[in-house]
Amino acid sequence: MSLFLTDDPNMLDDWLVVGPASALAGATEARPHAVRLLGTALRLWRDAAGAPQCRLGSEALAVQQRHGYLWVCPSGRPARPLFDFPEYGEPGRRLVDCGGIGVAVSGLRVIENFLDMAHFPFVHGGCLGMVPHTEVAKYQVEVDAATGEIWATDCRFWQPRASAAHDGSGSEVLYKYRVMQPFSAMLYKSSHRAGALDAIGLFLQPLDDEHVIAHTLLACYDDVSSDAELIAFQQTIFGQDKPILENHAFKRMPLEGRAETPTRGDTSSVTYRRWLRERGMRFGVRQAA
Known part of the structure; x- marks a missing residue:
C-alpha cells in the first residue's frame, strides 16, 4: 500500500x-x-x-x-534519470530562483497553460502580448524518440515586453518549449543577448491532485536587470495566470471525451494530452463521467 x-x-x-x-x-x-x-x-x-x-x-x-x-x-525506484538541463551550467548565464507560488489546480493544467501562446494578448496584455496581435503562427511539435520529451519549435509571437530587460518597444519573439515530465517543462525564448536564448524552467511540486507549488528558475543572459526585477517580472506574469488557472470549471485535467475543444493554436496542448494518455496518467486527471 x-x-x-x-x-x-x-x-x-x-x-x-x-x-x-x-x-x-x-x-x-x-x-x-x-x-x-x-x-x-x-x-x-x-x-x-x-x-x-x-x-x-x-x-x-x-x-x-x-x-x-x-x-x-517517492518509490525509490526511478523509472528514468532526472532530465538534463545543460543551460544551468553554461558560463555567462545568470541563475535566478524566482520562488515558489501555490496554485489550487492540477499541475497538468499549469503545464498546459505554460505551453499556450494564444492567451498572451488577453491575460498578459502589455507584456507577452497585445490585441490585435492575437494570431498563433503555425509551429512544429514532436516527441523526441530518444528521450520521450515533447518539443515545440519554431514558435513565434509578437510581444510588447518579452522580459524584464526589454524596453517595451515590441518585437517578434522566438520560443521553444520542452516538456520533460508531466510536471516539469522548459521554455527557451529570445534573449537580451543577440543570437542567444534564455531558459526558463517550471518545476511543479504536487501537494495533491488539485494543488501544486510552482517553482520557476531563470537561466538567462541579462546584464541590465537586478535579481529583484527579474523575479518581479516572472511573478507578475504568473500572478496573472493564477486566477485564470484556479477558476477552471474542472480543477483536474480532462484527458478523454470532448469536455474541452482545442483550437488551431493548441497543437502543444493536444500533443501533451495524448502523451499523458499514452503514459496512463491518473494523478491530477478528471475521470470521464
Whole structure:
C-alpha cells in the first residue's frame, strides 16, 4: 500500500521537485526542513557530509540535489534519470530562483497553460502580448524518440515586453518549449543577448491532485536587470495566470471525451494530452463521467 495519496507510477517512480536546495540551510536531522509531497509530510536535511537526506516517518526516501533544487523519488525506484538541463551550467548565464507560488489546480493544467501562446494578448496584455496581435503562427511539435520529451519549435509571437530587460518597444519573439515530465517543462525564448536564448524552467511540486507549488528558475543572459526585477517580472506574469488557472470549471485535467475543444493554436496542448494518455496518467486527471 502506497504511503502517498496516489498509486500512479508516473508520480511514484519519477523525480519530483520538493523545493530549492537553499531551503536546507541550517536544517539538521533534529531540526529538519518540512515539505509536503503527494499528500504526505516529508522531512529533509543535510548530513555531516552535506548530502541531502529525506525521511517519511522512519523510511528513507531517494533524494538528490540538481539544477539548484531538491528532487525526491517517492518509490525509490526511478523509472528514468532526472532530465538534463545543460543551460544551468553554461558560463555567462545568470541563475535566478524566482520562488515558489501555490496554485489550487492540477499541475497538468499549469503545464498546459505554460505551453499556450494564444492567451498572451488577453491575460498578459502589455507584456507577452497585445490585441490585435492575437494570431498563433503555425509551429512544429514532436516527441523526441530518444528521450520521450515533447518539443515545440519554431514558435513565434509578437510581444510588447518579452522580459524584464526589454524596453517595451515590441518585437517578434522566438520560443521553444520542452516538456520533460508531466510536471516539469522548459521554455527557451529570445534573449537580451543577440543570437542567444534564455531558459526558463517550471518545476511543479504536487501537494495533491488539485494543488501544486510552482517553482520557476531563470537561466538567462541579462546584464541590465537586478535579481529583484527579474523575479518581479516572472511573478507578475504568473500572478496573472493564477486566477485564470484556479477558476477552471474542472480543477483536474480532462484527458478523454470532448469536455474541452482545442483550437488551431493548441497543437502543444493536444500533443501533451495524448502523451499523458499514452503514459496512463491518473494523478491530477478528471475521470470521464
